[in-house]
Amino acid sequence: xxxxxxxxxxxxxxxxKMPGLLPFPPHTWLEAxxxxxxxxxGHALMDYPLQGEFLSTCKNRHLLAARNDPTRPVSIWxxxxxxxxxxxxxxVWAITGCFVLCLVExxxxxxxxxxKCENWTTFHQDQWLHIICKIGYVVVAMLV
Numbered sequence: 001x002x003x004x005x006x007x008x009x010x011x012x013x014x015x016x017k018m019p020g021l022l023p024f025p026p027h028t029w030l031e032a033x034x035x036x037x038x039x040x041x042g043h044a045l046m047d048y049p050l051q052g053e054f055l056s057t058c059k060n061r062h063l064l065a066a067r068n069d070p071t072r073p074v075s076i077w078x079x080x081x082x083x084x085x086x087x088x089x090x091x092v093w094a095i096t097g098c099f100v101l102c103l104v105e106x107x108x109x110x111x112x113x114x115x116k117c118e119n120w121t122t123f124h125q126d127q128w129l130h131i132i133c134k135i136g137y138v139v140v141a142m143l144v
Contacts (some may be wrong), residue, residue, distance in 0.1 A: 020097025025141035032138050033104075035096070039134035042091040055084045060117040081117075085109040092137070101137050108133050 026032040050091050058072055058080035065074050088109045093102035109130065116126040 020093075021095045024096040024098060025140060026142075027061055035138045036135055038095050039092065039137065040131055043088065043130055043134060046088050046091050047127075049132055050087065053085060055080050059084050059113065062117065062119075081110060081113060085113065093135075096137070097143075098141075101141075104137070105133070 003107050022038060023031050024035060026035050057067070058076055061074050061077040062070055064077055084108050089102045089106035092105040093099055112121075112126060112129045112133075115121045116123065121129070
């Protein structure tokens, strides 16, 4: 459903919205569950079929170093990590319509994926942290 631009407050700051895929912030628990479901599906789409081998490998400096491929120098890992996280952030923006959440997702996704690449977290912990972020976005939006 396409809605007109509107603003809402997130932590005292107004969030200018573009039309998102769902009503956001959610006004009912059903809308909240739908938002969490769609944000989780968006995450799965970006992390699995749309990530690709290049970003999956090149966002991890340790994998790049181990491959020792002159066409993929280790120095590209921050750009690849940022590109991967930008795609996730834009997905959050497209679903919620909120640019503030887009920026929050960019930062949190970067930190969470960096921790996984450094082997500070496991694959499962990484995925759960991402889902917890999505739940957090919805809960905070409902409470403010």
